[in-house]
Each structure stands twice: as structure tokens, then as C-alpha cells.
Amino acid sequence: MTMTKEKQNNGILKELCPKTGCAKGFVNGPCGGEVNGKCETDKTRDCTWILIYEGLKKNGKLEKFLNQYIEPKKLSSKS
Ligand code: SF4
Numbered sequence: 001m002t003m004t005k006e007k008q009n010n011g012i013l014k015e016l017c018p019k020t021g022c023a024k025g026f027v028n029g030p031c032g033g034e035v036n037g038k039c040e041t042d043k044t045r046d047c048t049w050i051l052i053y054e055g056l057k058k059n060g061k062l063e064k065f066l067n068q069y070i071e072p073k074k075l076s077s078k079s
Helices: 005-009 048-058 062-066
Strands: none
Touching: 048 062
16 A cells, blocks of 8 residues: 555545654555554554554445556656
């Protein structure tokens, strides 16, 4: 899954920000370290990406979220 600021601003998920909620700040998640919904960096914390997934599923927005195409970021300054 990929979360963008645009998707957050469009109201798909305003309350969960992966840049600040995920210990690694991943915008693609979850990472491979999540175990039973807990973060690999701190087993007492919920994995933000699992919370995002469950929130989308609960609100009936998962399919819409997963079926949206997001252009890859152009990270190179060379053209
Ligand atoms: S387990 Fe979840 S919250 Fe923790 S670093 Fe991985 S994706 Fe981020």
C-alpha cells in the first residue's frame, strides 16, 4: 500500500499519518517486521500500516485505496 498526502487530504485517512506514525516513516507499508499488528521497533506499539489497513477495511474504502494508481516519485534531479 502507498499513502500520499493527497490521499490523506482527500479524507481517505486523515487520522493516521505513516510519515509520523510509522517508526520508519514508510509511505509504503507495512514493512516485513510487523508481528500480530505490532511494530517491529517497539512491540508495545501498534503498526501504523496495520491500523491504516484495518481502518480502510472497516470504512469500506480498502478496494478504492488499493485500486488507485499513484505515479512514482521522480527522485532524480537529472532529466
Ligand atoms: S512494523 Fe509497521 S509501524 Fe513499525 S516500522 Fe514496520 S511498517 Fe512501520
